[in-house]
Amino acid sequence: QQQVKQSPQSLIVQKGGISIINCAYENTAFDYFPWYQQFPGKGPALLIAIRPDVSEKKEGRFTISFNKSAKQFSLHIMDSQPGDSATYFCAASPSGNTPLVFGKGTRLSVIA
């Protein structure tokens, strides 16, 4: 049973465009929703995270939109750059030291 469903599996965006990656979750106990960025040969790096008490969080070019009633959240990358080309994972967990449940990842390619 996949608790966090991520789409699309891959995404190609023109430089300067907007990249949008979506995730849906099932467990209503989840209350922490991070996005990780992973480059080849590297471990996942925390990009941005949100708690369900807000509907949006923005950090630079990266924005998380959160819809608690629909149990969905998404990552928007504005003005996408070739350096943003990586695999992005959404994740979720209940509060505390609990393990993260990851989506299957989205491979983003930003082309010039």
Next chain:
Amino acid sequence: EAGVVQSPRYKIIEKKQPVAFWCNPISGHNTLYWYRQNLGQGPELLIRYENEEAVDDSQLPKDRFSAERLKGVDSTLKIQPAELGDSAVYLCASRKTGGVHNEQFFGPGTRLTVL
């Protein structure tokens, strides 16, 4: 501040051989996780430690996998004997206990290839 350190970075072994991975978490991080990442997938938890105590090992295949975290700092994950299906990236992550959010910091991983 140094990040999570893992070694080796790459390991190639033949099936039925033993293998061990080492992790040094970020200083002061009492919670340590071992995740396995199969090709094209997200990481999946194997085991979680709070200090030296394994508090969540339900996903660890205990017939061949073992882990330890002596003195509550460094940790070792062992596979004996390795099988072809164990080929994956083994990631170590750590978290500062008592932090407001569940921020986990990952190491670069050990890529295991079983031939």
